[in-house]
Amino acid sequence: TQAHVDTMAARKELNAFITETPELALEQAKASDAKIKSGDAGAMEGLPIGMKDLFCTKDVRTTAASNILDNFIPPYESTVSSNLKKAGAVMVGKTNLDEFAMGSANITSAFGTVKNPWGSNVDKDLVPGGSSGGSAAAVAGELCLAATGTDTGGSIRQPASFSGIVGLKPTYGRCSRWGIVAFASSLDQAGPMTKTVRDSAIMLQSMAGYDVHDSTSARVELPDFEAALTGDIKGLKVGIPNEYKVDGMPEEITALWKQGEEMLKDAGAEIVPVSLPHTKYALATYYIVAPAEASSNLARYDGVRYGHRAEGELENLDDLYMKTRGQGFGEEVQRRIMIGTYVLSAGYYDAYYAKAQKIRTLISQDFAKAHEACDVILTPTCPSEAFGIGENEDDPVKMYLNDVFTVPTSLAGLPGISVPAGLSQGGLPLGLQLIGRPFDEETLLRSAEVLE
Numbered sequence: 001t002q003a004h005v006d007t008m009a010a011r012k013e014l015n016a017f018i019t020e021t022p023e024l025a026l027e028q029a030k031a032s033d034a035k036i037k038s039g040d041a042g043a044m045e046g047l048p049i050g051m052k053d054l055f056c057t058k059d060v061r062t063t064a065a066s067n068i069l070d071n072f073i074p075p076y077e078s079t080v081s082s083n084l085k086k087a088g089a090v091m092v093g094k095t096n097l098d099e100f101a102m103g104s105a106n107i108t109s110a111f112g113t114v115k116n117p118w119g120s121n122v123d124k125d126l127v128p129g130g131s132s133g134g135s136a137a138a139v140a141g142e143l144c145l146a147a148t149g150t151d152t153g154g155s156i157r158q159p160a161s162f163s164g165i166v167g168l169k170p171t172y173g174r175c176s177r178w179g180i181v182a183f184a185s186s187l188d189q190a191g192p193m194t195k196t197v198r199d200s201a202i203m204l205q206s207m208a209g210y211d212v213h214d215s216t217s218a219r220v221e222l223p224d225f226e227a228a229l230t231g232d233i234k235g236l237k238v239g240i241p242n243e244y245k246v247d248g249m250p251e252e253i254t255a256l257w258k259q260g261e262e263m264l265k266d267a268g269a270e271i272v273p274v275s276l277p278h279t280k281y282a283l284a285t286y287y288i289v290a291p292a293e294a295s296s297n298l299a300r301y302d303g304v305r306y307g308h309r310a311e312g313e314l315e316n317l318d319d320l321y322m323k324t325r326g327q328g329f330g331e332e333v334q335r336r337i338m339i340g341t342y343v344l345s346a347g348y349y350d351a352y353y354a355k356a357q358k359i360r361t362l363i364s365q366d367f368a369k370a371h372e373a374c375d376v377i378l379t380p381t382c383p384s385e386a387f388g389i390g391e392n393e394d395d396p397v398k399m400y401l402n403d404v405f406t407v408p409t410s411l412a413g414l415p416g417i418s419v420p421a422g423l424s425q426g427g428l429p430l431g432l433q434l435i436g437r438p439f440d441e442e443t444l445l446r447s448a449e450v451l452e
């Protein structure tokens with residue numbers, strides 16, 4: 001913990017943390033030492049981790065990277081962070097993210113952009129991806145051993161790919177959402193961001209489990225994820241979806257995908273073509289469903305209950321709401337609220353939201369059918385390497401394209417993992433994604449380890 005806290009202090013320029021808690025961490029590390037000595041260690045005893053600043057942490061400020069929550073100190077702890085603490089993990093701080101987890105580059109944070117540690121290799125300021133960009137940068141830059149992330153449409157997997165680490169989005173329902181600041185409740189899922197697949201298995205074990213506080217958390221048995229890492233994938237069927245071979249995909253990403261296929265084949269897997277015919281509608285569907293749910297979830301920030309409240313002359317209650325929300329929410333969050341409110345409005349509900357829900361079902365059915373023919377599906381995690389800070393910023397649609405390979409999995413609620421699979425010609429990390437059957441993280445982790 002001391003070594004990581006020192007690195008945190010030395011690498012402030014990465015801006016990976018919104019709130020650092022080094023004293024608390026060192027104190028806790030001492031307590032962990034004592035537990036280890038007395039033979040009473042938890043599964044993650046004494047391991048320094050970063051906590052995405054979307055997880056409520058008791059008595060430690062939790063901002064969701066928004067001005068509207070800049071003074072919010074939760075009186076309670078999220079289930080996932082509490083599970084990790086019970087397992088002995090030591091929290092070194094709250095990691096930076098896109099405001100309310102809306103973004104793919106960590107540039108919408110009210111607490112400033114995060115820098116990708118890989119930037120120093122190429123002499124350029126690069127984004128770490130998003131929205132869990134602070135977590136990705138903190139792990140890649142050795143500021144902590146591992147970190148929590150949340151993934152609504154790719155926010156664990158895409159920054160993992162950009163930062164050369166492993167990012168796992170478990171099956172929807174595997175981890176409790178209780179105490180995680182909500183973005184889109186039917187999609188949000190917490191997961192580990194780690195250096196290796198084995199670390200991912202160990203951390204997931206401590207994070208996951210049924211929780212009475214979250215009715216969508218699944219009452220399913222928790223397998224031993226680390227025990228699943230046998231290295232044996234003989235006979236495993238790996239699906240390659242034709243529809244992911246999108247126009248304009250860089251040659252090097254196609255080559256990396258092929259290389260992943262070869263690695264799995266060499267280890268005894270069988271490659272089968274599969275079809276996910278509704279893939280082309282996934283991005284549009286996601287950008288209706290996610291903002292719709294976000295607009296509803298964000299209605300609670302009214303300046304009355306908690307968080308920022310507009311100051312100065314206020315004419316009436318509406319004026320309080322408008323000024324509070326106008327000052328507190330950033331541009332991207334306001335854009336999403338407007339999209340969400342529009343697609344849910346009486347006149348457009350059927351045309352957009354209801355239709356999107358139907359397509360979401362078709363996308364889920366595509367995966368269910370594909371998974372009849374294969375155990376896991378292999379795709380690139382994203383269509384590009386990390387881009388420069390400032391690039392794509394004025395073009396939200398181009399930014400949304402980052403999520404083209406990750407959102408279908410989210411819409412279907414399936415587990416997905418991004419594994420660092422090689423470097424681009426420019427020397428930057430590229431990830432491959434594996435998509436598993438619901439609640440089959442074991443097969444997912446086992447095959448992911450082969451790609452490492």
Ligand code: GLN
Pocket residue numbers: 101102103104130131150151152153154155156183290403
């Ligand atoms: N980039 C996607 C978005 O902006 C996904 C974000 C996420 O998974 N939290 O909505």
